[in-house]
Amino acid sequence: MPIETTVNGKAVSIDAEPDTPLLWALREDLGLTGTKFGCGIAACGACSVHVNGEITRSCSVPVSEVAGKSVTTIEGLKGADGTLHKVQQAWINAQVPQCGYCQSGQIMAAVALIQKTGKPSAAQVDEAMTNICRCGTYPRIRKAILAATGQAAASVEGAA
Amino acid sequence: MGIKRRAFLIGGAAIVGGGLFAVYWGDSSARKRAVELTAKGKDGSFLSWVKISEDDTVTVYSPHIDFGQGSHTALAQMVAEELDADWSKVVVEHAPADPSFANSALGRGFMADMSGQPSIVAALPASFISMAARSMNLQITGGSSAVRFTGQSGMRVAGAAAREALIAEAAERLKVPASELTTLDSRVIHEKTSTSLRYGKLAQAAAARSLNSDVKLKNRKDFRYIGQGVHRLDIPAKVDGSATYGIDFTLPDMRVATIMMAPVRGGKLTSVDTAPALAINGVEKVIKLDDAVIVIAKGYWQATKGMQALSPQFSDGGHGSLSTASIYAAQDKLNASGEKLVAPADGKLLTADYKAPFLHQAMMEPFAMTAHHKDGRLDMWGGLQDPLGTRMMMAEIAGLDAAKVMFHPMIMGGGFGRRFPPYSQIIGQLTKIAMQVPYPVKLIWSREQDVQHGAYRPQVAARLQGVTGKKRMAAWSSDYAQNDDAAAEGTVPYAIPNFEARHHEYISNQVNAYWRSVNASQHGFFNESFVDELAHAEGEDPYTFRRNHLKAGSRPLLVLDTVAQRAGWGAPLPEGHARGIAMVESFGTIVAEVVEASLKEDGTPKVHKAWAVVDCGTTVNPLNAAAQIEGGLIMGLSSAIGEQITLDKGAVVESNFGDYPVMKLADAPEIDVHFIESGAKMGGIGEPGLPPAAPALANALFALTGKRIRQLPILAQAKA
Numbered sequence: 001m002p003i004e005t006t007v008n009g010k011a012v013s014i015d016a017e018p019d020t021p022l023l024w025a026l027r028e029d030l031g032l033t034g035t036k037f038g039c040g041i042a043a044c045g046a047c048s049v050h051v052n053g054e055i056t057r058s059c060s061v062p063v064s065e066v067a068g069k070s071v072t073t074i075e076g077l078k079g080a081d082g083t084l085h086k087v088q089q090a091w092i093n094a095q096v097p098q099c100g101y102c103q104s105g106q107i108m109a110a111v112a113l114i115q116k117t118g119k120p121s122a123a124q125v126d127e128a129m130t131n132i133c134r135c136g137t138y139p140r141i142r143k144a145i146l147a148a149t150g151q152a153a154a155s156v157e158g159a160a
Numbered sequence: 161m162g163i164k165r166r167a168f169l170i171g172g173a174a175i176v177g178g179g180l181f182a183v184y185w186g187d188s189s190a191r192k193r194a195v196e197l198t199a200k201g202k203d204g205s206f207l208s209w210v211k212i213s214e215d216d217t218v219t220v221y222s223p224h225i226d227f228g229q230g231s232h233t234a235l236a237q238m239v240a241e242e243l244d245a246d247w248s249k250v251v252v253e254h255a256p257a258d259p260s261f262a263n264s265a266l267g268r269g270f271m272a273d274m275s276g277q278p279s280i281v282a283a284l285p286a287s288f289i290s291m292a293a294r295s296m297n298l299q300i301t302g303g304s305s306a307v308r309f310t311g312q313s314g315m316r317v318a319g320a321a322a323r324e325a326l327i328a329e330a331a332e333r334l335k336v337p338a339s340e341l342t343t344l345d346s347r348v349i350h351e352k353t354s355t356s357l358r359y360g361k362l363a364q365a366a367a368a369r370s371l372n373s374d375v376k377l378k379n380r381k382d383f384r385y386i387g388q389g390v391h392r393l394d395i396p397a398k399v400d401g402s403a404t405y406g407i408d409f410t411l412p413d414m415r416v417a418t419i420m421m422a423p424v425r426g427g428k429l430t431s432v433d434t435a436p437a438l439a440i441n442g443v444e445k446v447i448k449l450d451d452a453v454i455v456i457a458k459g460y461w462q463a464t465k466g467m468q469a470l471s472p473q474f475s476d477g478g479h480g481s482l483s484t485a486s487i488y489a490a491q492d493k494l495n496a497s498g499e500k501l502v503a504p505a506d507g508k509l510l511t512a513d514y515k516a517p518f519l520h521q522a523m524m525e526p527f528a529m530t531a532h533h534k535d536g537r538l539d540m541w542g543g544l545q546d547p548l549g550t551r552m553m554m555a556e557i558a559g560l561d562a563a564k565v566m567f568h569p570m571i572m573g574g575g576f577g578r579r580f581p582p583y584s585q586i587i588g589q590l591t592k593i594a595m596q597v598p599y600p601v602k603l604i605w606s607r608e609q610d611v612q613h614g615a616y617r618p619q620v621a622a623r624l625q626g627v628t629g630k631k632r633m634a635a636w637s638s639d640y641a642q643n644d645d646a647a648a649e650g651t652v653p654y655a656i657p658n659f660e661a662r663h664h665e666y667i668s669n670q671v672n673a674y675w676r677s678v679n680a681s682q683h684g685f686f687n688e689s690f691v692d693e694l695a696h697a698e699g700e701d702p703y704t705f706r707r708n709h710l711k712a713g714s715r716p717l718l719v720l721d722t723v724a725q726r727a728g729w730g731a732p733l734p735e736g737h738a739r740g741i742a743m744v745e746s747f748g749t750i751v752a753e754v755v756e757a758s759l760k761e762d763g764t765p766k767v768h769k770a771w772a773v774v775d776c777g778t779t780v781n782p783l784n785a786a787a788q789i790e791g792g793l794i795m796g797l798s799s800a801i802g803e804q805i806t807l808d809k810g811a812v813v814e815s816n817f818g819d820y821p822v823m824k825l826a827d828a829p830e831i832d833v834h835f836i837e838s839g840a841k842m843g844g845i846g847e848p849g850l851p852p853a854a855p856a857l858a859n860a861l862f863a864l865t866g867k868r869i870r871q872l873p874i875l876a877q878a879k880a
Binding site for chain 1: 399575794798818822826
């Protein structure tokens with residue numbers, strides 16, 4: 001039985017076994033490879049997506065659980081006209097990514113945090129941003145979140 | 161900069177839709193080969209070093225892979241600088257794995273500068289060594305080398321030679337002397353007549369001209385792009401999910417495989433009943449390798465379920481009694497055999513044993529690559545630190561002629577030393593399974609396999625002895641046991657009348673691998689902690705003690721003084737906070753760091769703020785260089801606090817991020833990075849930020865608690 005759900009605003013039917021983690025259904029069945037595999041045990045957050053607006057580590061959620069729900073991935077953050085989400089733009093302005101592999105998950109976590117808190121405090125950022133970045137981009141992630149919420153300068157020095 | 165440019169040959173070739181400019185190390189056959197391949201190339205897909213297209217697009221072909229260090233953008237800046245290119249039309253691509261693109265500048269850099277990382281050359285597969293010896297051709301990324309060798313000796317020269325040819329071509333067309341022409345934003349300009357010609361219009365003919373092998377490079381004062389914090393070219397694709405990593409690559413009809421390797425390195429697969437896996441829906445095939453079992457299925461989840469259904473049996477290869485403790489015990493014994501220092505009557509002798517564990521790179525993207533064997537040809541897609549070396553290994557393992565084999569480099573989710581071909585087991589595994597199946601296959605390692613079958617930073621034990629008196633170091637000796645000789649990293653910048661470091665070879669069942677900053681991380685921790693001990697023994701402030709052993713006017717002294725000044729060394733701190741300082745030179749770059757730390761209620765360290773002062777000669781992109789220092793510092797703190805790979809019965813105990821704790825945002829300090837633009841010979845930037853972090857933290861904790869940390873990680877010792 002295919003699983004009916006909504007991904008990035010579009011109704012989709014996923015023909016995967018019900019216990020397949022949402023991560024692999026997104027990547028292999030829907031070809032949405034922006035969501036990454038990092039650990040498989042919900043420890044690193046590289047696979048973070050939104051399910052009904054809640055931040056969710058998709059490697060540890062069976063695809064059957066999102067039937068009838070709404071899933072948003074990194075590919076669904078841009079506006080209909082292709083404009084970057086303000087968090088994505090803040091990530092560019094602060095030159096956050098290095099290898100970039102964890103950044104889809106980091107951005108999804110930051111967007112969820114901002115949707116929930118409006119202007120997150122430093123403590124709220126520390127508490128919510130638990131995704132692993134091995135390149136060590138954390139100081140710039142902090143800056144980007146503050147900039148995206150109007151709490152700091154929008155850009156790091158240097159020309160675009 | 162001391163570049164012997166006469167030794168380079170500059171080659172150009174007119175191609176369909178533009179011109180090609182390349183630099184070679186005196187090897188005309190390589191140039192011929194590039195032109196041959198260029199002629200065959202379709203849509204300009206295969207070109208060398210710098211291509212200028214009719215629409216003015218400047219394509220820079222980087223022989224280095226970029227796993228996040230930003231060197232592609234820096235290399236492009238260096239080409240654009242000398243070429244006077246329009247930055248908005250500069251793009252960078254990975255060079256293909258062909259010997260024509262092998263990096264002679266890198267080879268020469270390592271040979272000329274043995275303080276770099278010459279052991280990288282020794283780590284090449286045998287088939288490649290002979291080739292490298294003949295031509296010194298390399299296509300490696302490592303040793304913080306891309307910008308300082310390839311950029312300085314290759315990219316800048318190619319850009320300058322191309323610019324000169326474009327001017328010569330324009331002079332001929334405009335019938336004016338070349339001396340009256342200037343260049344800006346990809347145009348040759350004749351101011352007197354207010355005329356200009358676009359590079360795209362000139363490139364094809366310019367590349368066909370005889371090029372000058374002795375071009376003049378710009379002076380620092382004239383730089384427009386070098387030294388600018390331009391935004392990285394790769395970042396936009398990394399914020400919207402469109403960047404395609406090795407794990408994202410896909411082909412029609414592709415299957416997905418996963419693997420389980422012998423838990424003890426050196427062990428073999430002794431038996432496996434494949435039936436339970438084959439009974440799982442979607443599983444298509446089980447392949448037995450010498451030391452591993454592989455399940456191939458329609459998708460990763462099905463392959464994983466198939467693997468979970470298996471109970472493979474493995475031997476331990478005779479390493480079943482090996483443990484972390486047994487390795488340290490053997491290393492301690494070796495170190496104890498070293499010569500004992502003797503203190504004079506008015507001096508003090510201090511002896512201390514230090515230990516640093518195996519460490520895992522923990523790149524965020526586990527090994528995941530795709531291969532397809534079809535019609536006698538083998539193709540592979542993925543991310544490794546040496547595409548050309550990978551191709552040679554594939555050919556050797558598959559028993560195919562190198563001409564029938566191609567490796568297609570892709571961007572990587574981190575590397576940190578893990579992706580060197582000689583110990584990237586996935587190349588052999590994937591080659592072997594691809595040769596057995598008719599369809600394309602992607603092999604994905606689980607995180608557990610990634611952690612347990614790593615290529616770890618060597619576990620090292622060292623015995624340090626120091627003789628001091630009158631607030632000075634009189635003698636220093638280091639006995640250390642590990643796989644390879646770390647002579648280059650075992651030194652200190654301080655003036656010590658008698659300094660000796662003795663390597664005792666100790667080889668476990670683990671490969672001798674590179675981890676960001678290689679041996680500078682363990683030895684930096686040992687040496688910079690021990691200097692602190694000696695300062696304490698002499699009752700001297702650790703910063704003052706260090707500076708009193710540095711030459712007036714020297715680079716290290718300026719770096720040390722600057723970090724102390726920026727960090728407010730000696731100024732009062734909040735209750736329960738303390739500072740630590742450390743300085744390590746690695747890869748030609750001097751870095752001093754200060755860490756301000758306290759202890760949390762549970763006794764774990766908390767770093768509040770860190771300062772780094774860096775002298776790498778010249779920064780090409782300060783914005784990205786700062787990111788590299790920040791990242792290195794955080795990786796250094798993370799590993800010092802909690803990371804270790806331990807062995808029990810010969811097998812790795814840790815298995816995922818649960819028991820291999822990588823630092824998260826809440827624990828990462830605010831970091832102040834400052835560069836000293838000394839103009840000295842250019843050093844690396846990807847690695848040197850790491851080594852001072854662990855000793856700076858350990859020294860801060862000593863200042864706080866009076867307890868000296870001589871073994872890492874700190875948390876494991878706190879709990880022990």
